[in-house]
Amino acid sequence: MKILGLATCILAGSVFALVAYAVEPDEMLDDPALEERARVISQDLRCVVCQNETIDESNATLAQDMRRLVRQRILAGDSNEDVLAYMVDRYGDFVLLRPRVTSQTLLLWFGPFILLVFGVIIAARYIKRPTAAETSNLSPEEMAEVEALIQKTEGADQK
């Protein structure tokens, strides 16, 4: 029974770990709607220390302070866009995990589609390529010659 209890705890713990974020209870806003907005914003902001985590996931102290700042800005009446703009003003576009479409990021956004188009064109050419038989441009005499050679070789093989 003890073992079963322990197993349950571990299982429950691992399930909890899947949904656990770095946000600590004392950071949260009292208003659930505002807190939800803070979470949404945090998931779009890069932890500039760890670089590939959102500030929502990161335990870095700077991420924690950025989360606190996001909540301060929300309480001060900022819209979600205002909060993101506030961070971009200080850290640049780099702080956004979802890059904006700008002249610098066009290739990033549309490059894959351009490659796809190229791939389709190349694949289409290969698929439509005529087989050797269809493109045979030997004269009747040459065909006869080839035929004779084949006969000869096959005859030789049988010997």
Add this chain to the structure above:
Amino acid sequence: MNNAQPTRTGGRWTAIIPIVVVALLVGAFAKRLIDVESGQDPALVQSVLLNTPVPDIDLPPLPDREPGLKTPDLKKEVSLVNVWGSWCIACLSEHPLLMDLAEQKQVPIHGIAWRDDPSASVRWLARNGDPYDLIGQDPVSEAAIAFGVTGAPETFVIDGDGIIRYKHIGPITPDVWANTIAPMVEQLRQ
């Protein structure tokens, strides 16, 4: 035999596409590698605050080290703002250089004691020397975020009008001082 022709009508030019693509990729990767080798690591966040006024800060002083650091203090003359903490190992490695600069009165250096226990900051300065003019405490990264700081140490060059002119990420080495920061300070004073 004499009218041998390519039997593929797809055209041969397509055959060079993979080679061109691979060559472009190799080129792009090589450029990045060389950039990183030569110190232009794209993972180092370039500051968007360059050539903008220093942000509004009003940081409290360390115990018995009045006053703190506030924005008007940075609008008087060319100065450095060094973000540091007693917990920061790399800060210790640049510290002797800062001490030298302070001793030679090269340029005023202001400190932001970032996310540090004030008593720890004070002990650290007592042990390693205190090169700073003004020091402000930044316990919750208020100034650090305002300055777009991503780690310590970071050093900002501020001109006499309080405009951020340069940001150095990581410890200042003698090389960085001699070749980058010192000439810039000199130029900004003119």
